[in-house]
Amino acid sequence: AQSVTQLDSQVPVFEEAPVELRCNYSSSVSVYLFWYVQYPNQGLQLLLKYLSGSTLVKGINGFEAEFNKSQTSFHLRKPSVHISDTAEYFCAVTGAGNNRKLIWGLGTSLAVNP
Amino acid sequence: EAQVTQNPRYLITVTGKKLTVTCSQNMNHEYMSWYRQDPGLGLRQIYYSMNVEVTDKGDVPEGYKVSRKEKRNFPLILESPSPNQTSLYFCASSFRPPQTASSGYTFGSGTRLTVV
Numbered sequence: 001a002q003s004v005t006q007l008d009s010q011v012p013v014f015e016e017a018p019v020e021l022r023c024n025y026s027s028s029v030s031v032y033l034f035w036y037v038q039y040p041n042q043g044l045q046l047l048l049k050y051l052s053g054s055t056l057v058k059g060i061n062g063f064e065a066e067f068n069k070s071q072t073s074f075h076l077r078k079p080s081v082h083i084s085d086t087a088e089y090f091c092a093v094t095g096a097g098n099n100r101k102l103i104w105g106l107g108t109s110l111a112v113n114p
Numbered sequence: 115e116a117q118v119t120q121n122p123r124y125l126i127t128v129t130g131k132k133l134t135v136t137c138s139q140n141m142n143h144e145y146m147s148w149y150r151q152d153p154g155l156g157l158r159q160i161y162y163s164m165n166v167e168v169t170d171k172g173d174v175p176e177g178y179k180v181s182r183k184e185k186r187n188f189p190l191i192l193e194s195p196s197p198n199q200t201s202l203y204f205c206a207s208s209f210r211p212p213q214t215a216s217s218g219y220t221f222g223s224g225t226r227l228t229v230v
Contacts, residue, residue: 044204
């Protein structure tokens with residue numbers, strides 16, 4: 001069965017510093033990968049996705065992620081964070097075949113401090 | 115504006131009193147889903163619907179019901195709510211199952227339910 005592990009439950013960082021939120025998945029088949037962001041008191045919003053093609057994916061708000069098939073990872077990065085990036089970030093994976101179930105990580109809370 | 119609308123945003127109710135949380139989308143999406151979000155447990159799928167009159171259980175369906183009589187609406191029904199159903203609930207929709215949807219899920223803003 002597929003699973004998603006977000007390696008850090010909380011990531012504190014100072015404003016303008018770089019950040020990496022780590023996501024590993026387990027799957028023996030091709031997958032599609034997503035990062036969602038949840039700002040305080042809001043629903044989840046798609047940040048970026050990997051379906052196929054280039055392994056470096058760029059999303060909204062300056063975030064990017066790299067799909068690494070050999071390490072089964074999909075880490076999210078931003079070179080310089082802002083206070084407004086403070087949010088909960090969720091990694092999710094789904095199979096590319098008939099398996100339609102979206103498997104979610106438990107989330108990483110990013111706290112950007114001034 | 116393309117959106118998923120949930121109502122109410124906040125609800126406090128008593129054990130056993132039936133309630134319905136509404137969800138409506140204006141994007142002509144076939145696929146809709148309900149999730150609950152709990153601290154330390156992440157997002158867990160309750161029910162989903164592939165299209166009108168087609169629904170199926172997710173990971174935690176006990177104590178919930180859904181219906182899909184129209185494409186745009188997907189209400190979540192708690193026939194006899196209990197305190198362990200206190201949670202943050204999200205409705206989401208997509209054109210097709212997530213692995214082929216170019217835009218992923220669109221989420222509603224959430225319903226915070228407290229059952230006392």
